[in-house]
Amino acid sequence: MTVYDRPFGRYFEEFEPGDIYKHWPGKTITEYDDHLFCMITMNHHPLHTNVWFAENETVHKKNVVVGNLVYSLVLGMSVPDVSGSAIANLEIETLQHKNPTFHGDTIYAETKVLDKVESKSRADRGIVTVETRGFNQDGLEVCYFKRKVMVWKQDFAPKRKRPYGSED
DSSP: OOOOOOOOSOOGGGOOTTOEEEEEEEEEOOHHHHHHHHHHTTOOOHHHHOHHHHHHHSSSSSOBOOHHHHHHHHHHHHTTTTTTTEEEEEEEEEEEOOSOOBTTOEEEEEEEEEEEEEOSSOTTEEEEEEEEEEEOTTSOEEEEEEEEEEEEOGGGSOOOOOSSSOOO
């Protein structure tokens, strides 16, 4: 029998500038997703939640998904490949909403490694700079952000454990 541990994030040594991670799977954003996110975050702008308003008083003539949901979704898609075992997200350097996202759009994401530097103060970690892009089902870029992530070097990372059973 073989036991497989699913990778979740990467160690400092595994990042190479120029590498691109194509995150999987995509996610279709429903009207419900958008409305729930708006209500949870108290963004009550009718552009996102009122069909009549969107059809009659906006340039797109339909509801637009709130940008922070698109950003959160794209960031979340990147976690298994980028920051799943990180120490911390240090900085979002830039965030751009390049095109609108609408109810029913399916979002996909990919991340490119831009740079990596060893920590100057601690030998057990490094800083990785990445840029992540979100695309809709037509390949139109809807979201872009650049961030810095503090990640463990492999020899120093805490071992993954489960709250039950043997770790043999």
